[in-house]
Amino acid sequence: MGSGKPLVGVLGGMGPLATVDFLHKLVEECQADRDQDHVPVLAWNVPQIPDRQKALTETGESPLATLQAAVRLLEAAGATRIVIPCNTAHYWFDALQAASTVPFIHIVDATLTRLRASGRSGERVGLLATRGARDSRLYQDRLDAVGIDSVVSSDEELDSLFTPGCYAVKRGSLIEGGQLLQRAAEQLLARGATRLVLACTEVPVALASIQSPLLEISVDTNRALASACVAYWQGAQPDCIGQASIADPDP
């Protein structure tokens, strides 16, 4: 496994709309003039996965067994990289990577690459994240390690703004979700954040649905992960170009 033609395996479904948003950004981030130059991807978008937020607050079953089965499916299908377009599910990243021979791309690594490429010194990052991602310090420790200060939602902000906003997206109420999540973001800005990391992949679709001006100061972790996949594909591409070039770019 992992030695064949490049194929990005997507461990998705968390939620299904966030996975579609990731796949859309994968097309957008890949500057390509024809179908054949886009990233080859196999997306497992099967949302029948135990709820991650509930698992991390010990009010629901662990999704690990379901995720491990999906990784085996992606491996068997020839994936050469695996990505998870869900920040909260990265709680299980190390366990999933340890049980797989296929290299995973970590969403926080992809986000740090983007943050550092466009960051200014003295910034304070506001993390829009689930309780599980906040409490497992998914972003905070890695930001600390590179000297970036961060601020997170309080318990009350999670209960009254972030979590209801996130579940509104999951039931298709994007505008309601966007308004709640924007208010959660404003609380972080009020506590000194100068920039936002949308550290839950439900957030960018919701903020986009209300054309939130906060998107301008935000790093979209789903887009950062897509960009990392494009970099992988364009670096690994030579043996595929030959196959693709049977079709001419001109109509």
Add this chain to the structure above:
Amino acid sequence: MGSGKPLVGVLGGMGPLATVDFLHKLVEECQADRDQDHVPVLAWNVPQIPDRQKALTETGESPLATLQAAVRLLEAAGATRIVIPCNTAHYWFDALQAASTVPFIHIVDATLTRLRASGRSGERVGLLATRGARDSRLYQDRLDAVGIDSVVSSDEELDSLFTPGCYAVKRGSLIEGGQLLQRAAEQLLARGATRLVLACTEVPVALASIQSPLLEISVDTNRALASACVAYWQGAQPDCIGQASIADPDP
């Protein structure tokens, strides 16, 4: 094969953006309050497939071998239905279905279901389709069989409007593509079409990008196919509901 838990296999990549658009409509068409009630899907979105339009005009290699390999992959991964969110690729539908034990859902069947549900008598359908789909009479014969009159693009309209519009979408120039495709549609209306069938899955994304008023009189074949998948999933769902219900819908 085909006897496990429901899993919609998507034979995508033709083009990659049309596949993402299909997956997005699959979420939109499924009225669901939580992640776990959405359609489980495995999407092969690998655009390194010989160009379908070129193959049908005998200026390029056939995509059949690549598509057959992808069908085998989706079968092995447990797909219980297979769909192709590309009208032109339906030229190879019968060959692909014949070689597979998994039932396929045909995009024209899905479109006819939608047309007949909302149609009025005496309508004339304008078909926005590739030359290959037009010349293989993908839609015309099936529309004839149910007594629906149709009108198609001329060779000149294909060369000057439809085909350049379609390839503009493939290189990411959605607005340019939308303008060309809208002009192609206007020609069909000028020849008596009272309704449009967007019989190429690149068309709806392009028309949406220019907020075309023609969308109001159009049947979106990608959305029709998504709707058929939702109907399949909701009909086949009982044995999955139990698995999904471990997560409660309330945060």
